[in-house]
Amino acid sequence: MGTSFTVLDLLDLELEKHNDLELTCVTGRKGLLRAIKVPDLNRPGLALAGFFHTFGNDRIQIFGRGESAYLEKLEAERNFETVRELFERKIPCCVFTHGILPSGEYLELADASECPILVTDLSTVDFVMRLTRALGDVFADRQTIHGTLVEVFGVGVLIRGDSGVGKSEAALELVERGHRLVADDAVLIRRVAGNLIIGAGTNEELGHHMEIRGLGIINVTHLFGVGAIRQKKQIQLICQLETWDPDKAYDRIGADEMTQDILDVAVPYLEIPVKPGRNIPIIIETAAMNERLKQMGYYSAKEFSNSVMKWLDSESARNAYLEQRDGNV
Amino acid sequence: MTEREVTVLNRAGIHARPAALIVQTAGSFKAHIEFRKESETINAKSIMGIITLGAGYKTVLTIAANGEDEAEAVEALAALFENKFAED
Numbered sequence: 001m002g003t004s005f006t007v008l009d010l011l012d013l014e015l016e017k018h019n020d021l022e023l024t025c026v027t028g029r030k031g032l033l034r035a036i037k038v039p040d041l042n043r044p045g046l047a048l049a050g051f052f053h054t055f056g057n058d059r060i061q062i063f064g065r066g067e068s069a070y071l072e073k074l075e076a077e078r079n080f081e082t083v084r085e086l087f088e089r090k091i092p093c094c095v096f097t098h099g100i101l102p103s104g105e106y107l108e109l110a111d112a113s114e115c116p117i118l119v120t121d122l123s124t125v126d127f128v129m130r131l132t133r134a135l136g137d138v139f140a141d142r143q144t145i146h147g148t149l150v151e152v153f154g155v156g157v158l159i160r161g162d163s164g165v166g167k168s169e170a171a172l173e174l175v176e177r178g179h180r181l182v183a184d185d186a187v188l189i190r191r192v193a194g195n196l197i198i199g200a201g202t203n204e205e206l207g208h209h210m211e212i213r214g215l216g217i218i219n220v221t222h223l224f225g226v227g228a229i230r231q232k233k234q235i236q237l238i239c240q241l242e243t244w245d246p247d248k249a250y251d252r253i254g255a256d257e258m259t260q261d262i263l264d265v266a267v268p269y270l271e272i273p274v275k276p277g278r279n280i281p282i283i284i285e286t287a288a289m290n291e292r293l294k295q296m297g298y299y300s301a302k303e304f305s306n307s308v309m310k311w312l313d314s315e316s317a318r319n320a321y322l323e324q325r326d327g328n329v
Numbered sequence: 330m331t332e333r334e335v336t337v338l339n340r341a342g343i344h345a346r347p348a349a350l351i352v353q354t355a356g357s358f359k360a361h362i363e364f365r366k367e368s369e370t371i372n373a374k375s376i377m378g379i380i381t382l383g384a385g386y387k388t389v390l391t392i393a394a395n396g397e398d399e400a401e402a403v404e405a406l407a408a409l410f411e412n413k414f415a416e417d
Contacts, residue, residue: 252349252376305345308380312342315385320340323387 005138007093007116008032010060013138019130022120023095027107031114036060036092039135041128044094045070048082052089060131061086061094064124068100075103087113095131097124140190141263149182149199149233150174152288156233158187158199158267159284161241165274168210170241173281180230181220184210189235191263200232237268237291239284244275254301268294331399333392335406339413342385347414352376354405360396362406373406 011023011032025032042059048070063071074080087109093116096102101119110117120127147160148171159167168184175181183201190198201208208220208229221229238260250273251258259266270287274280290300337343343351355362355373362373364382366389371378373392384390394402 249353252352253345255345301345308344309341312344312383312385315383315388316340316342317386319385319387 005036006033007036007118009138010036010093010134011118013134015130015134019134021127021130021134022122023118024120026101026117026119027111028093028114028116030111031093031116034090034092034114034116036135039132039139041131043067044086047086048074050082052085055089057089057091059091061091062124062128063094063096063100063102065098065100068096068098068102071102071106075105080105080109083109087115091115093118095120095127097122097127136192137190140192142188142190143263144202145187145189145199145262146185147187148184149187149235150284151180151182151230151233152285153179153292155237155288155291156182156199156235157284157288158235158238159241160238161274162243164213165241165243166280167241168212170280170284172210172212174284175220175224175228177281177285179285180228180233181208181210182230182233184208184220189262191265195265197235197262197265197267198232199235204231235262235267236295237288238262238270239287240269240271241274241280242271244273244278248273253305255305330393330395331403332394333403333407335390335392335410337384337386337388337390338410339416340386341416342388343379343382343414345380347409347416348376348379350409350414351379351406354409355402358394358396358398358402358405360394360399360402362392362394362399362402365391365393 010021011025013021015021037058040056040059042056042061043064044055044061045067047055048067071083074083083106094110095118097120099119099121102117107117122130145158145160147158148167149156149158150171151157152174159170161167171181171184182199186202187199188202190200192198209217210220211217240260250271258269258271260269261267268291272280272283272287293300339347352374363370364373364379366382366384369382371382373379382390392403392406394400396402
């Protein structure tokens with residue numbers, strides 16, 4: 001999206017109740033196609049007072065109670081110089097919070113310079129919080145990855161691997177076992193709030209379908225019910241399915257943690273060799289539970305390794321002592 | 330059947346990491362390979378078997394291999410012990 005997000009898109013954002021921006025446009029409709037290029041916001045108090053140094057021209061300008069009161073003061077003084085300068089800066093739009101409407105003259109100036117003026121009934125703090133969240137989503141880094149995303153015991157597991165290795169079949173069995181499908185084949189991944197990797201289907205309208213060799217395309221929601229699907233889920237584990245390679249050494253202990261970067265975020269990563277007789281869905285289920293244990297601070301492989309070391313240590317110490325004693329005699 | 334006696338020379342003994350090295354090496358041969366410690370006998374291609382053997386520092390084990398590449402297998406495994414599993 002990036003550069004093509006306009007003020008009109010902001011007004012059209014479909015957000016759930018607690019995220020709704022409650023915006024209406026009062027004037028400056030001609031400027032509704034102005035692009036919002038950055039997710040940052042600006043309080044224009046200093047600019048209204050005449051200080052435009054380092055002013056954020058390309059930011060949405062938020063007028064809270066303070067700015068509105070200052071506008072009233074300027075209006076009483078018939079001083080619109082800084083307001084004119086503000087509009088000349090081609091700011092994307094102004095938002096007035098607390099439902100405060102600016103005076104007629106200010107609105108006329110805005111309309112003349114085609115700057116959209118939006119009003120919300122929300123308080124400034126609430127509005128800024130919601131807008132930051134909404135714009136964070138809009139401007140999030142994104143990438144589409146070939147794979148299948150399933151929620152297993154609450155863990156978002158991205159199943160990757162070459163075409164035909166059995167990603168969809170593994171996901172199908174997981175769904176059958178009561179887990180949830182997020183997306184099959186193409187997963188749209190966004191990075192939000194710094195280091196959260198959220199995966200979803202590439203097309204919400206098309207819903208949750210899967211292609212299973214021999215069956216064709218199936219509708220997971222209709223077959224398994226709404227409990228079997230999810231719109232989006234944080235990716236917490238990557239399972240790479242690979243055809244078993246007899247010459248390759250696979251991890252036998254799991255004490256070393258492997259990760260794979262998605263949008264510069266390191267995600268725990270497992271390579272799972274596939275061959276007849278290996279029940280991949282059950283391995284993925286176990287991997288998901290093991291991942292939860294790790295997040296809770298219990299690391300099976302390391303704990304096991306440590307207890308082996310401790311156990312061996314007593315015997316090794318005794319042998320070392322005996323050796324030293326015999327050497328001294 | 331090829332047999333050889335080896336001694337665990339690394340200070341920490343055969344814990345998880347050396348055990349992984351052993352099964353990885355043993356797994357690359359066709360021969361059936363066993364480790365013997367006193368009366369215990371385990372399959373050298375089973376990681377849990379090797380760890381639960383509890384072979385600490387200075388433990389003496391017997392490697393026994395049976396199959397077409399038994400000599401090479403014993404040689405390769407004995408080399409791991411001599412190199413202290415690249416530890417210490």
